[in-house]
Structure formats: C-alpha cells, structure tokens
Amino acid sequence: MTSDGSKPGLDPSDWQEFRAAAHDLLDACIDRLASASEHPWQPTPEEVRATYALAETGGGMKDPAQLANDLRDSVLPYGTGNTHPRFFGWVHGTGLAEGLLSEMVAATMNANCGGRDHGTIYVERAVIDWTRRVMGFPESSSGVLVTGTSQATVIALQAARLRALGADMRTKGQNGRWLTAYAGAGAHNAARKAVELLGLGHENLRRIPEGDAGLDLDALREKIAEDRAAGAIPFAIIGTAGSVDFGRFDDLNALADIATDEGLWLHVDGAFGAWTRLADSPWKELTDGIGRADSLACDFHKWMYVPYDCGLCLIRNEDEHRAAFAARPSYLAAQDSGLAGGDPWYCDYGIDLSRGNRALKVWSAIRAHGPDGLGRAITDNCRRAAQMGELVSSTPGMRLMAPVVSNLCVFTADETLSPDAQSALNSAIAQKLQLSGEVVFSTTLAQDVTCLRAAITNHRTRPEDIELSIAAVVREAAASRT
Numbered sequence: 001m002t003s004d005g006s007k008p009g010l011d012p013s014d015w016q017e018f019r020a021a022a023h024d025l026l027d028a029c030i031d032r033l034a035s036a037s038e039h040p041w042q043p044t045p046e047e048v049r050a051t052y053a054l055a056e057t058g059g060g061m062k063d064p065a066q067l068a069n070d071l072r073d074s075v076l077p078y079g080t081g082n083t084h085p086r087f088f089g090w091v092h093g094t095g096l097a098e099g100l101l102s103e104m105v106a107a108t109m110n111a112n113c114g115g116r117d118h119g120t121i122y123v124e125r126a127v128i129d130w131t132r133r134v135m136g137f138p139e140s141s142s143g144v145l146v147t148g149t150s151q152a153t154v155i156a157l158q159a160a161r162l163r164a165l166g167a168d169m170r171t172k173g174q175n176g177r178w179l180t181a182y183a184g185a186g187a188h189n190a191a192r193k194a195v196e197l198l199g200l201g202h203e204n205l206r207r208i209p210e211g212d213a214g215l216d217l218d219a220l221r222e223k224i225a226e227d228r229a230a231g232a233i234p235f236a237i238i239g240t241a242g243s244v245d246f247g248r249f250d251d252l253n254a255l256a257d258i259a260t261d262e263g264l265w266l267h268v269d270g271a272f273g274a275w276t277r278l279a280d281s282p283w284k285e286l287t288d289g290i291g292r293a294d295s296l297a298c299d300f301h302k303w304m305y306v307p308y309d310c311g312l313c314l315i316r317n318e319d320e321h322r323a324a325f326a327a328r329p330s331y332l333a334a335q336d337s338g339l340a341g342g343d344p345w346y347c348d349y350g351i352d353l354s355r356g357n358r359a360l361k362v363w364s365a366i367r368a369h370g371p372d373g374l375g376r377a378i379t380d381n382c383r384r385a386a387q388m389g390e391l392v393s394s395t396p397g398m399r400l401m402a403p404v405v406s407n408l409c410v411f412t413a414d415e416t417l418s419p420d421a422q423s424a425l426n427s428a429i430a431q432k433l434q435l436s437g438e439v440v441f442s443t444t445l446a447q448d449v450t451c452l453r454a455a456i457t458n459h460r461t462r463p464e465d466i467e468l469s470i471a472a473v474v475r476e477a478a479a480s481r482t
C-alpha cells in the first residue's frame, strides 16, 4: 500500500467495482448499436465539449463508474453518425457488432504487433493470407496491415521506386533521378500525397484523362513515351478500383498489360472497390485483373464494415517488399526461438515499429460473417445505389451526373436551375438533411456543379431508407422553389 492507502500501480483498486462499471458500459454500447437506426449524427454541444478539457494537475477519478458514465453520456452519443442506416457521406464504413468483442480482447492483450512471436501475429498472417487469396495474388506475396489506404499507398510506391532505382536508393536517395507515375484524373488524393511524401513532387504524378470506363489507355501510353523521351524514368501506374467521386473502375487487365509492356509497377488503389471481388455479377467483374497488380491498397474499415482503422498494403513479391523496408538495429535482432523468434516481423514491411492489433477485428468479421455474408452485404449496397439511381432518373427535375457503376450515386436535385443555383441548392440540401438527422449525403463536383453524392458502404441500409432519402431531397428542392 502507498501512503494514501491506495495500491501501487495503475490497476483498479477494486476489481469488483471495475467489473460492475464495465458491464454497465458494455450494455450501453450494445444498446447503442442495437438502436443504431435511432441515432443519426448530431452536433456536439458546446457544454459537452467543455467537459472534455483535461487538468494538468491533480489526481484522477477514484470511482470507475464515474469514468464509465462519462464515456457513456458525454462521448458515446457524439460520433460521426456513420452507424446510422441513412449515412451515405464520403466513404464511411458502418462498423460491426463483432468489433466490440474483438476490440475488448485486443485492449486486454495489448499486444505490440511490430514483431516477435505471439498469437496476434499469426492472426494477422491469417488475415493477410485470406485477402491475398480473395484478390488472386500469388503465394509469393506479402502484406502489412496499416491505418488505411493512404499509408498503404506510400508503402507500395516506395517499393515500386526501389525496383526502378535499385538498392542504392536506400543509401543514396533519389540522387537526381527524375521519376514519373501515372494515374487517372479521378484518382484519390492519397496518391498525390504519397508522391509528395516520397519527395517526387506531385507534378510528376501524371493525371491521365478518364471516362466512365476508367482512364484513357492510349493517352497513358502516349504520356509514358513522352516522359521517357524527355529523360524521365516512368516507374508506376496507379490504377483505381472504385474512384472516390463516381465509383469508377479502370480496366485493370489492360493496365496490367501496359505495365508489363513498359516494365512499370502496377499499383491498384482499391480502397473500397477491391471488395467487389466478394460481390455477385456484374459487380464482381469490375475488379477482373486485380490479381495481376504488383501491389494493392485496400481498406477493411470502409466496405468490409470493420471498425476504424484498418487498411492493407499487399505486395506481389515479398522480396521486393522487404527490400524496401527491412532494417533492424541490434536491439531488435531475431532469435531462433523464444519471444524474439517468429517470422515475419511486420516492422520489416512498413513504416511503424510499434503497431496495434488491427488484425483481430478483421479476423472476427470474416469469422462471423464469412465471405458469403460480407459479399451479400456488398452486393446489396450496389443494388441500393442502383435503386437510388433509378429513383433519381424517374424524378422530374433530378438528374444523375454519372452512371451508377458500383455503390456511388451522384446527382443534382434540380437540373432546371443554372449551374451556380444547382450548386447552392445541393449544398444547402446536404447541410439541411445532415442537421435534421434524416440522411447524410456529402457533395462533390461533377460537370461544374456541386452535386449530392451517396457512397453506400452501409450494411444497415434498406430499400425504404433509399426511398426516404430521395423523398427528403424532393421535399427540400420543392421547398426551395416556394
């Protein structure tokens, strides 16, 4: 005992008291998930935010129930609202009840997944190997779980750069060599950030014009030839499987052919769209050829519905993956047996040394629902997007701004207005419906109009939710005319 009578260390002084508080909080969390359809996004009130302030001196709460109650009352209600069935904004996953179970176990184990020989490393291996098989990558592949596709893109392009420049890139750096990469005009900002972070400069990420069928293949070939003639070293093509604005897919087989002909690395951004691999026809075919890529970035936290955060960088050739990242100082040396044994150590496959247990929630989702259950939800999301597209097309005044290819629907509420007036109306409707808690659309620019945009990666969405959402837009558009 310490001088004030409390136990040394930071464990609860009374486990029974802690147990009771934890059970109550678990019930509150389950209640919250079970009633997700009653809890849309709501702004966090000023007086609630004020309670988040932390003191720089003093002791903590002695009673675990007090902390549990604060978590329940002041934090739990104020999420992004993406657990609600009519949340279609940006590309947000919706979470799974199994996440609650796996996060509880992960927090209890508190494993550092950067390396060493322990159970969670084997779980991560199982998750990566499952994804490799689903995506059609060969056994020679390797992977690493990361925060998301943004980080996965940096890792993949670093491996691609190493192939282009050779091993001395790690000692000498870029060394004056001029590298160029290629992506469709609608490729995600993550690609731009990655080339900036690697010091390549985003002008050297060449944007290739694209249409509904993905990036223009002739334009891609011409640009590569032009850059080579000018003295650049073209090193990577970034294909998109599911573009963030319209849910478009590049022709991945054609990109793989070009990459082979030109000797370039093919990276695929499949953040959400890669998971059409689990869907029924015709959506599954959107990702034909994905298994021919040199690397793939995808997220479990979007269209696999797994709680934030978890993405994957998958690389076709493990040697190339390790060549770009492996570097262990002596204090991290591997041993033949014991805790410092085991292989792989994930710190040799990416940026992080200390790593949380991201694998368990993914593994739990796959265990609980199977590829069939997850695939059914993904297929249903595509059907719901098609349903929304049909409703938009059959509503006078509304107009689809791009074909509905997968799970995205982009439209304008009143095409009879000028482009500026349409933009103002669509923005106003998005905000109004977010604040009313009816539906969350986000917005994007299409044909110079700010449009309403629904990305349906939500396993709670039912056909009635789509009807309600479009009816709300119709009502708001009509109200604006009076």
Ligand SMILES: *Cc1c(COP(=O)(O)O)cnc(C)c1O
Pocket (backbone or CB within 6 Å): 091, 147, 148, 149, 150, 151, 188, 190, 242, 243, 244, 269, 270, 271, 272, 299, 311
């Ligand atoms: C979300 C997204 C990204 C970025 O992924 P994060 O997981 O948010 O880092 C990249 N590409 C596409 C197509 C996306 O939708």
